[in-house]
Amino acid sequence: MPALPATRAPRLKLALALGIASAIATLALFPYLIVLMPRLTRLPISVPLLAITQSLQAGALCGVLAWLGLWLGERYGLGAPWLRAWIYREAPPPARGKWLWAVLLGIVSAVLVLALDWHGQVHAPASRLLDQAWRGALASFYGGIAEETQCRLFLMxxxxxxxxxVGGGVRPWMYGAAIVLAALLFGAGHLPAAFSAGMAHGPLSIGRIILLNALVGLPFGWLFWKYGLEHAMVAHFSADLVLHVGAQLALAALA
Structure with a gap:
């Protein structure tokens, strides 16, 4: 993706759109969170009010992070060119999008994670797995929108x-380093939820959670670098559909 001029103004409307989309995605995440962390239903605040409050906070945070990410990254060719063209009614990027590649990379990375961690999948009654599948479908929007805004657009x-x-200018290897570091931090970002759900019990399980999530984060970062944030979002959404919907349906069929 060609670098944009360093003096280009931050994209306020684009950041606002990503913030709103992240708020909606956070709201859609809550049916999944209630199953993952049942203690949410025992808090002194009602679940609907908690969902609305957390969604507004996540939307505001993602909006700010999107603004910062655009300001920091556009000078180095990192951004959201397709959304930018749509929101600002500009000409689309000259290069054709690789949307099918994004979907395939997301699916392949998710299948690889399942192959490496199939023993860790929860075997439950088919009715419970089917219930988790629709919840996982809604949760996939959070991964594709909010997490990519945070971990790729901002963090990378x-x-x-x-x-x-530090290096006195951008070098090609720095893109690779940013991809790897962001993927590892993306993996570490899943630890709080894993601890709350009782899925992290020691160094080995912690390392497994970080590395497996980093594994899918690597292609997301590469797509962000080469084709823009939207391709990373499509790949992440596709991967989450495999991990949180396809896997549950497969287990339900085997139950």
Whole structure:
């Protein structure tokens, strides 16, 4: 993706759109969270009010992070060119999108994770697995929108900006370093939910959670670098559909 001029103004409307989309995605995440973390239903605040409050907070946070990510990354060719063209009624990027590649990379990375961690999949009654499948479908929007805004648009752009500042300018290897670092931090970002759900019990399980999530984060970062945030979003959404819907349906069929 060609670099944009360093003086290009931050995209406020685009950041606002990503913030709103992240808020809606966070709201859609709550049916999944209630099953993953049942303690949410025992808090002194009602679940609907908690969902609305958390969604508004997540939307505001993602909007700010999107604004910062665009400001930091556009000078190095990192951004959301397709959404930018749509929101600002600009000409679309000259290069054709690789949407099918994004879907395939998301599916392949998710299948690889399942192959490496199939023993960790929960075997439950078919009715429960089917219930988890529709909840997982809704949760997939959070991964594709909010997590990509946070971990690719903001975090990867920040890492590349820091590397370029320290190194006296951007170098090709810095993109690879930012992809890997962002993927590892993306993996570590799943630890709080894993601890709350009782899925992390020691160093080995913690390392497994980080590395398996980092494994799918690598192609997302590469797609973000080469084709823009939207391709990373499509890949992440596709991967989550396999992990949170396809896997549950497969287990339900085997139950």
């Amino acid at each position: 752009s920040l890492l590349l900006w820091l590397l370029a500042r």
